[in-house]
Amino acid sequence: MRILVVSDTHRKNDIYLQLVERYSPLDMVVHCGDIEGSEVTIESAVDCPVHMVAGNNDFFSDAPLEDVFDVGPYRVLLSHGHHYYISMGNALIKDEARSRGCDIVMYGHTHRPELDDDGDVLAINPGSLTYPRQEGRRPSYIIIEMDESGELDIQQKYVI
Numbered sequence: 342m343r344i345l346v347v348s349d350t351h352r353k354n355d356i357y358l359q360l361v362e363r364y365s366p367l368d369m370v371v372h373c374g375d376i377e378g379s380e381v382t383i384e385s386a387v388d389c390p391v392h393m394v395a396g397n398n399d400f401f402s403d404a405p406l407e408d409v410f411d412v413g414p415y416r417v418l419l420s421h422g423h424h425y426y427i428s429m430g431n432a433l434i435k436d437e438a439r440s441r442g443c444d445i446v447m448y449g450h451t452h453r454p455e456l457d458d459d460g461d462v463l464a465i466n467p468g469s470l471t472y473p474r475q476e477g478r479r480p481s482y483i484i485i486e487m488d489e490s491g492e493l494d495i496q497q498k499y500v501i
Contacts (some may be wrong), residue, residue, distance in 0.1 A: 344395035346483035348449025349469035373449030374421030395420035422448030
């Protein structure tokens with residue numbers, strides 16, 4: 342199984358569309374919010390399930406604020422993160438994931454990539470494809486590969 346995880350595209354979808362072409366076939370796409378009206382573009386670019394949530398800039402979106410879904414044996418909480426004060430750290434959103442029985446939480450909002458595994462909950466933030474804020478300011482995303490036994494290979498990637 343191959344999953345593309347992106348966030349904070351802010352209606353600028355060129356890089357997303359290039360990634361879809363590069364990594365196809367995909368088994369799932371996850372968008373962590375701030376889509377800004379590009380929901381149809383995000384979904385129609387792939388022939389697989391798409392999970393997306395509304396971010397703090399998705400004022401007119403019908404996307405849910407949160408989603409909980411399964412990836413193989415793992416339960417995933419998806420949120421943009423702004424309701425959990427994610428800019429101050431991920432402890433609150435990880436606690437929420439734990440309380441919902443989730444193994445993984447995916448979020449965006451900070452525009453900075455992060456992989457944080459405390460052995461209990463794995464926190465994944467792909468960063469931003471359009472307005473990166475980390476040192477070097479390279480657009481970033483995550484590719485997750487899962488083998489038949491449920492073993493995850495999570496790769497933080499940067500657009501060159």
